Amino acid sequence: MSRFAGVLGLNRRELELIAPKNPRDRMIQIAQSKVNTKRLLEANDIPVPKTYAVLSTRRELSTFAWELPDDFALKPSGGGRGCGIVVMVGRHGDGWRTFSGRPVTRRELAFHVIAILTGDFSREARSDVAHFEQRLSSSLDITGNPTTGLPDVRVIVCDGRPLMAMSRIPTLASDGKANLHQGAVGVGIDIPTGLTTHAVHDGQPCTQHPDTKHDLIGARVPHWERFLDLAMRAAVLSGLGYTGVDLVLDDGLGPAILEINARPGLNIQIANLTGLRDALTALKVAGS
Amino acid sequence: MTSLASPANAAPRDRNTSVTALALLSLGLLVWFFEPLGALMQVFVERHGSATAALELLLVPVGATLIVVLRTMVGIEGFGIFSPLILAYAFVRLGTVVGLLTFMALLLAVTPARLLMDRFALLSVARTGILVAACAVVLFALSAFAPAYLELSSLGLPVVIMAGIIDRFVTAQMDQSTGEAVKLSLFTVLAAAILATFLQWGALRGAVAATPDLALLSFPLCLLVGRYTGLRVSEYYRFRAVADAGSVGAGKSGASGAER
Ligand SMILES: Nc1ncnc2c1ncn2[C@@H]1O[C@H](COP(=O)(O)OP(=O)(O)OP(=O)(O)O)[C@@H](O)[C@H]1O
Ligand SMILES: [Mg+2]
Numbered sequence: 001m002s003r004f005a006g007v008l009g010l011n012r013r014e015l016e017l018i019a020p021k022n023p024r025d026r027m028i029q030i031a032q033s034k035v036n037t038k039r040l041l042e043a044n045d046i047p048v049p050k051t052y053a054v055l056s057t058r059r060e061l062s063t064f065a066w067e068l069p070d071d072f073a074l075k076p077s078g079g080g081r082g083c084g085i086v087v088m089v090g091r092h093g094d095g096w097r098t099f100s101g102r103p104v105t106r107r108e109l110a111f112h113v114i115a116i117l118t119g120d121f122s123r124e125a126r127s128d129v130a131h132f133e134q135r136l137s138s139s140l141d142i143t144g145n146p147t148t149g150l151p152d153v154r155v156i157v158c159d160g161r162p163l164m165a166m167s168r169i170p171t172l173a174s175d176g177k178a179n180l181h182q183g184a185v186g187v188g189i190d191i192p193t194g195l196t197t198h199a200v201h202d203g204q205p206c207t208q209h210p211d212t213k214h215d216l217i218g219a220r221v222p223h224w225e226r227f228l229d230l231a232m233r234a235a236v237l238s239g240l241g242y243t244g245v246d247l248v249l250d251d252g253l254g255p256a257i258l259e260i261n262a263r264p265g266l267n268i269q270i271a272n273l274t275g276l277r278d279a280l281t282a283l284k285v286a287g288s
Numbered sequence: 289m290t291s292l293a294s295p296a297n298a299a300p301r302d303r304n305t306s307v308t309a310l311a312l313l314s315l316g317l318l319v320w321f322f323e324p325l326g327a328l329m330q331v332f333v334e335r336h337g338s339a340t341a342a343l344e345l346l347l348v349p350v351g352a353t354l355i356v357v358l359r360t361m362v363g364i365e366g367f368g369i370f371s372p373l374i375l376a377y378a379f380v381r382l383g384t385v386v387g388l389l390t391f392m393a394l395l396l397a398v399t400p401a402r403l404l405m406d407r408f409a410l411l412s413v414a415r416t417g418i419l420v421a422a423c424a425v426v427l428f429a430l431s432a433f434a435p436a437y438l439e440l441s442s443l444g445l446p447v448v449i450m451a452g453i454i455d456r457f458v459t460a461q462m463d464q465s466t467g468e469a470v471k472l473s474l475f476t477v478l479a480a481a482i483l484a485t486f487l488q489w490g491a492l493r494g495a496v497a498a499t500p501d502l503a504l505l506s507f508p509l510c511l512l513v514g515r516y517t518g519l520r521v522s523e524y525y526r527f528r529a530v531a532d533a534g535s536v537g538a539g540k541s542g543a544s545g546a547e548r
Pocket of ligand 2: 246259
């Protein structure tokens with residue numbers, strides 16, 4: 001099975017990358033707390049969505065004034081896999097509405113905050129912290145085509161250097177979410193040039209966006225240098241040696257960081273049609 | 289050659305490994321000569337008359353090891369380790385087929401309760417409480433009509449586990465996707481069914497009954513598997529496109545064919 005020699009599997013990622021490179025205390029402080037991550041990055045002049053409010057107890061919720069802008073995201077600080085995130089895009093009466101136009105009242109939001117505090121969306125149901133933050137949005141994906149939802153750019157950084165990158169572009173099937181297993185398209189990005197190389201959809205290589213039929217290959221990612229620079233700086237600041245940094249191209253802010261993952265997924269190999277072990281070898285050769 | 293650990297820190301790790309291996313080997317030899325569990329088993333039989341209960345206990349390490357292997361080497365990853373393990377015991381008690389049917393029945397019967405809960409916004413703990421209660425009631429109804437030899441009523445603990453799996457199924461369905469939830473549940477049930485079949489395998493039971501110290505093999509086996517860095521069987525399927533691309537266009541994406 002030497003064809004697979006360059007592919008990184010879950011076991012090796014755990015034993016040879018995460019265990020030696022990511023100290024436990026940093027994982028808990030940074031990767032498992034979006035609020036902390038944002039504080040750290042903000043203090044170092046790295047663009048992140050602005051934090052409007054942090055609620056960590058029911059008491060804080062009961063005295064919360066609900067002074068929020070027309071659009072925002074409500075998220076658990078410790079959650080993963082997109083669980084428990086609700087995004088409001090505008091006003092509706094006393095409350096707000098979602099992207100699909102569903103009205104959401106204050107009461108419903110308060111209930112969602114309680115669910116977050118109780119730990120409904122965190123691993124092992126540990127109690128969590130809720131936060132309201134600036135809504136980010138991109139009208140164009142990284143290939144320059146109109147998009148719904150929020151496409152992101154994932155850069156895997158190993159020991160301060162970018163190892164592999166991709167963009168996840170939402171589809172109708174993924175319901176605006178940028179998760180590959182929910183049907184988003186993954187587009188591999190060549191790190192030195194910032195050109196898109198390959199694309200996958202539902203585990204199969206493709207060349208066009210499944211809904212809009214736009215070409216996905218050979219596009220130049222705008223602000224690519226900036227994306228790389230932010231990802232590398234954030235990774236170094238996090239104190240984690242092996243991370244997946246998630247960025248978005250916000251219409252107002254430009255490239256901004258959404259979060260830092262201490263256990264970045266392996267699907268990026270499919271989007272690049274390249275194994276991470278091969279990339280690690282290449283990185284080592286280039287570095288020595 | 290292909291290890292990611294740099295040569296500098298490879299040396300102490302290797303020494304650690306050989307020290308551990310040596311210690312394990314001497315422990316193994318001691319067990320081989322003295323057969324401590326074998327001696328304990330004789331005491332057990334003298335005091336309790338039969339070895340059956342002891343055998344069940346000694347099969348637990350064997351089952352746990354199998355689950356570890358299924359997860360880390362095969363890639364059958366369900367809801368954790370305990371769910372498949374305990375579900376397997378439910379299957380052993382009921383027979384795998386009846387166990388599977390019971391589980392399906394529960395899954396179907398509980399769906400209305402699930403849909404009902406969707407209409408109220410509930411905290412997940414409350415949801416879990418309702419699911420456990422619903423599972424127990426449905427199983428009670430089933431057991432009233434089941435033939436006596438099935439012992440459905442002795443399923444208190446497995447009911448909790450089945451309810452737990454159903455709850456995680458519901459959660460995964462809401463948070464991720466139905467496909468993902470079905471996959472995780474299927475893998476849990478599959479692992480449990482494999483395990484149940486294995487635990488009922490006459491040759492294995494005979495061997496552990498005759499040589500109880502075989503159960504101690506679980507420790508070195510888990511140690512070995514815990515350091516396994518190779519691909520899982522499932523990953524050969526998952527990353528097949530990457531492997532195919534690598535053999536056609538090697539060196540295309542900056543990762544020059546250093547491996548070959
Ligand atoms: N500030 C925001 N504005 C708009 N959408 C957001 C915002 N934050 C998160 N989202 C949406 O939620 C998705 C997941 O966000 P995020 O990466 O922070 O969560 P996660 O739980 O860590 O998910 P994953 O682990 O899958 O990356 C984003 O891809 C985006 O669609
Ligand atoms: Mg993310």
